[in-house]
Amino acid sequence: MAKMGDWEQKNLIHELKLGMELAKQLQLHLNSPSSSREAREMLVQKIQDSYQKVLSMLSSSSSMVDHQTHNAGVGIGMSESPSSLNGSPRSEDSDRDLKDTEYRDATKKRNCMPRWTKQVRVNPGMGLEGPLDDGFSWRKYGQKDILGAKHPRGYYRCTHRNVQGCLATKQVQRSDEDPTIFDITYRGKHTCSQAPEILPQTRQPSENQEQNTNINIDPHHFYQQHQHQQTLQENKLPSQELLSTFRRDLKVITQDLDSHQTELQFPPFHFPSTSADQNRVISPPMVDSTATTFMESFSPSAFMPPSSASTSYFSASSSGVLHHHYNYGSPNQNLQIPEATGHHHIISAATSATNSPSIGINDFPFGNVEFDPNFTFDNPGFLH
């Protein structure tokens, strides 16, 4: 996992090129009176991110192991074979012992799984119910009232858990104050082939979100498709998931990859809505194949908390189908990541029609959120 293989190298180069591209864009912006200040700042931010990414890549490739053990003293992990877990989620109820141990292992692993948080804001004015779907299919397995929180927290796990042993899970909690904001905590990385880039694999039409299959790896292509989709309005926002994953993988840095990808290849985008907040958000369809590739190529490793917390806002309105394929030698690799870092992003979900079947009222998984029709959206000061 740690060595810099061709892939990483490629990514590195790719990233550098990206940075260059961004710089060029910035230059254009500087010369263009029409460019907004936000847009420029955005670019600057992205450039910085790009640098950071590169740096992290470089540093990580040389010293990952250390990080791992180092981190939080959770040195465990990594090696065990999750396979046992995966294979059969749980034994019958009969065996206590077995169950216990299994449980425990799982738990342990759980602890060392990467964890990152994202805040998604659903824009009331828009499609409302459909907050974004991150491109993965999840199955709810529990809900719990949390102490102090007005809203219950929903627990989701990857739909393919049993089949592929994918241990990714996420927790969704609606913010107390602002019902349009959801805190989503992801844990573990998807090892399933859910968002397979090109896997023609057997996709069942029935499933709502299968997205991605037809996407190409070619970034441009990808982008185009997205645009397209956008108009269609259905979809999910892809990137965040990726990003998250991505950053997680990058261990150290990662801070805002998201944002940067977001626009890389589509500089001047203009979005329909003009609400104030929207403007401050980055709205392009964020998908980046770049990210994807990126992340794929990285294997997990330890990550260290970035020196500065990063926050990004997105306006999620587009779909996302991101696909990432993974090429880890073994699916289990990701379990090795030691500690979690907390990254927070706020995504502003503008819309998104949901195809999710159910629309829950009290829970807000991703595809179903409901809010106050009357809610007015004024943009709270986002954080920096």
Place this chain on the structure above:
DNA sequence: CCCATTTGACCTTG
């Protein structure tokens, strides 16, 4: 009838 969600019990963690 199948499958995702619901929900209360059970288990882990701090």
Place this chain on the structure above:
DNA sequence: CAAGGTCAAATGGG
């Protein structure tokens, strides 16, 4: 021990 997280039987929708 309380709070949080997960399991799995029951429930409900398609």
